Amino acid sequence: xxxxxxxxxxxxxxxxxxxxxxxxxxxxxxxxxxxxxxxxxxxxxxxxxxxxxxxxxxxxxxxxxxxxxxxxxxxxxxxxxxxxxxxxxxxxxxxxxxxxxxxxxxxxxx
Amino acid sequence: xxxxxxxxxxxxxxxxxxxxxxxxxxxxxxxxxxxxxxxxxxxxxxxxxxxxxxxxxxxxxxxxxxxxxxxxxxxxxxxxxxxxxxxxxxxxxxxxxxxxxxxxxxxxxxxxxxxxxxxxxxxx
Numbered sequence: 723x724x725x726x727x728x729x730x731x732x733x734x735x736x737x738x739x740x741x742x743x744x745x746x747x748x749x750x751x752x753x754x755x756x757x758x759x760x761x762x763x764x765x766x767x768x769x770x771x772x773x774x775x776x777x778x779x780x781x782x783x784x785x786x787x788x789x790x791x792x793x794x795x796x797x798x799x800x801x802x803x804x805x806x807x808x809x810x811x812x813x814x815x816x817x818x819x820x821x822x823x824x825x826x827x828x829x830x831x832x
Numbered sequence: 833x834x835x836x837x838x839x840x841x842x843x844x845x846x847x848x849x850x851x852x853x854x855x856x857x858x859x860x861x862x863x864x865x866x867x868x869x870x871x872x873x874x875x876x877x878x879x880x881x882x883x884x885x886x887x888x889x890x891x892x893x894x895x896x897x898x899x900x901x902x903x904x905x906x907x908x909x910x911x912x913x914x915x916x917x918x919x920x921x922x923x924x925x926x927x928x929x930x931x932x933x934x935x936x937x938x939x940x941x942x943x944x945x946x947x948x949x950x951x952x953x954x955x956x
Contacts, residue, residue, distance in 0.1 A: 724876060757942035759877075766927055766946040767869075767877065773940050810877055814939040820893050821867065821879040821941055 725750060726811055728824035735832050738801050742827045744794040744811030750822055752792035754814045758785075761808045761826075770809075771796065801831050834858035836928055836947035843953045849916040852950045854928030861909040862886040865931040867943060868902065868913045870924040878924075882931060883911060918954045925949040 727745040734740040744756065756774050759767035769778050771787035774794065786797040794811055811824040839853040854866065867882040881892035883902040890902050901914045911928055927950075929943035 754938040755940040755942075759943075766949050767929075767943070768946070769942060769944050772932070772942040772944075778944065812877070812942070814941045816939065818894070819891070821869075821882075823877040823879065826876040 724825040725815060725818070725822035726813070726824035728809075728811060728827045730825070731828045731830065733830040733832055734801050736801050736803060739797065739799045740801060740829065741798075742796040742809050742811075742829070744796070744824050746792050746794075746813065746822075748792055749817035750792075750813045750815040751789065751794055753816060756787065756789055756794040756811055756813045758787055758794075758796045759810045759812065760805075761810065763807070767810060798829070803831050805829060806831050834930075834945050836930065836945055838926075838928060838947040838950045841951040841953070843955065844918050845956055846919055846954055848918050848954075849914060850918060850952050851912055851914040852926050852928075852952070854911045854913075854947050856909045856911070856930070859930075861904075862906055865933060866902075866904070866911040867929045867931050868900075869927045869929055869943075871927070871949075872921075872924045880913070880926075885911065915952075918952075920954050923952065923954045925951050 758771040760770050761767045774789040775787040784799045788795050808826045810826050815822045835857045837855045842850050862885045865882045868880040870878050883890045885904045904911045928947040930945045933941045
């Protein structure tokens with residue numbers, strides 16, 4: 723049981739937009755910054771978004787992040803087949819004194 | 833160019849220990865905390881803890897307290913994670929990841945570079 727809650731799966735057609743939610747509490751998302759990671763099959767996670775809505779160099783602006791209260795959202799526009807992956811949210815939990823992750827969301831591009 | 837290169841796959845018997853290494857290059861090793869995250873096959877990411885390569889200070893997830901030890905060797909820019917009293921539940925891919933952390937109206941912890949992962953299989 724993950725501390726942060728994500729939908730197990732989402733799907734959309736190529737070219738469309740999808741959002742992935744990440745729900746937490748005041749001890750984690752509500753008072754700390756959220757990051758998002760993309761994990762392609764058989765590879766290490768890759769940083770997509772940090773500090774709620776910032777993109778590292780090299781990450782296209784098709785990927786966006788937002789936060790409201792104790793929930794965060796990852797948005798992906800102009801979906802491509804190469805976006806098929808597992809996506810994880812993460813943050814610091816001030817009560818657990820630990821980094822916590824969501825359970826992951828599998829994106830299927832139909 | 834920044835790299836984190838981990839040691840190869842391991843097969844261990846139940847009750848044994850495993851030590852995974854993570855060699856850093858392309859940046860100042862002692863300037864960034866190193867974290868360890870594991871992933872049981874088919875499941876999500878699980879944080880295990882972190883080490884400050886400069887001070888050797890460590891923080892471990894409560895779940896692994898007493899069983900995990902994180903160390904480093906600054907002469908070869910390498911971090912280590914040792915997990916003892918292995919069971920089949922510890923079969924997983926273990927990742928090292930470089931932390932970018934700060935505080936400004938909340939904690940910001942994220943991982944900008946990851947090792948390739950090390951599969952540890954616990955089986956008799």
